[in-house]
Amino acid sequence: MSFVIRSAARKDLQPLYEMAKLTGGGFTNLPPDRPALKSKLERSATALARDEDSLADELFVIVLENAATGDVRGTAQMFTQVGQSWPFYSYRLTTLTQHSQELQRSVRAELLSLTTDLEGSSEVGGLFLHPSERAGGLGLLLARSRYLFIAMHRARFGDRILAELRGIIDERGGSPFWDAIGGKFFGMTFQEADYFNAIHGNQFIADLMPKHPVYIAMLDDSARRVIGLPHPSGRAAMRMLENEGYAAQGYIDIFDGGPTMTAQTDQVVSIRQARHAPLMGLCTSGEPVLAATGRLSRFRCCFGEVTPGENGVQVTEETAALLCAEPGDDIWWVAR
Known part of the structure; x- marks a missing residue:
């Protein structure tokens, strides 16, 4: 499913x-x-x-x-x-430390500010x-x-x-x-x-x-x-x-x-590890990732498989279908 x-x-x-x-x-x-x-x-x-x-x-x-x-x-x-x-x-959560010279004693009180x-x-x-x-x-x-x-x-x-x-x-x-x-x-x-x-x-x-x-x-x-x-x-x-x-x-x-x-x-x-590249085509299998594409209202994300290359990325047919992605679309992904 x-x-x-x-x-x-x-x-x-x-x-x-x-x-x-x-x-x-x-x-x-x-x-x-x-x-x-x-x-x-x-x-x-x-x-x-x-x-x-x-x-x-x-x-x-x-x-x-x-x-x-x-x-x-x-x-x-x-x-x-x-x-x-x-x-x-x-x-x-903060701490207030108070000291009494007469008693030679310090008290630490935890506060909610x-x-x-x-x-x-x-x-x-x-x-x-x-x-x-x-x-x-x-x-x-x-x-x-x-x-x-x-x-x-x-x-x-x-x-x-x-x-x-x-x-x-x-x-x-x-x-x-x-x-x-x-x-x-x-x-x-x-x-x-x-x-x-x-x-x-x-x-x-x-x-x-x-x-x-x-x-x-x-x-x-x-x-x-x-x-x-x-x-x-x-x-x-x-x-x-x-x-x-x-x-x-x-x-x-x-x-x-x-x-x-x-x-x-x-x-x-x-966020730090997210990568992106244009979609160049389909592959039969690839790295298991979270993949996403689409700006704002067209945003879509799924568990998918990608194969990165020098000039772009390939995704499996199922991944492309879930993302409604076409060649040239910018694909973002991060490792699962």
Whole structure:
């Protein structure tokens, strides 16, 4: 069974909505709300229609499609520059050391400081794979296809890139981290706050969240234990990010306390190692790769096989068919 990644279109609203209902909460970039999803698709369509290669506040949505049936079975998103429409908030883990001469004692206190350090970064997020398709490396295809898209449209993305991982959510759908901090000030459950953020953005955080640092020692045990930890379902995603060169730099999500991973865009492995050449013809077999072609709305990516040459590249017939590629088209690829 063959799958292809392509740019999303307005027709994808219904399958995205059906998948959003399966996320289980804490998934801000894919809310189970038709108007919000429609707005995302419209924003992506506007970005795809802009041909100028320059940095702007844009969103690109891609989908995983079963090439045989046309069914959409996964999705992911790329934000070119966060923190432009409203502040992009994170907590930053810091340490304050204080010393008493009289007691001859030093005390180190860990703090959570509200920050907008990551404004202007690009972001990869909104990755969701239908539960029935979580095999055969499709999550890897969906995640890494974003980096080929970025490499192919590099001028439209920032020099730093981030990925937020969902934090720990309990069996009731609540967040121990939110209950210990945000819930004290907003009078909202985690699910209510997370949903409001997904639909309206997080400007309400700027309006109501206390700006002073939070002493971690003053939080209850259940909150302290989850700071910077990914949800169990996100551990594989965290390993994939680390393999791409992302690292945890002490930034955590203000809602659920999950880790925010960052990297220099040009140092992300799948971007740094991406190569491209014109398609010269077909081959019977080749190197196993992620292959992509097509600009903006014509972007397509799949698992494929390529044979590089001096003047171009050959691909297998199946790869060419999945990419809808013709001789002369620019083929991008990175090793699997």
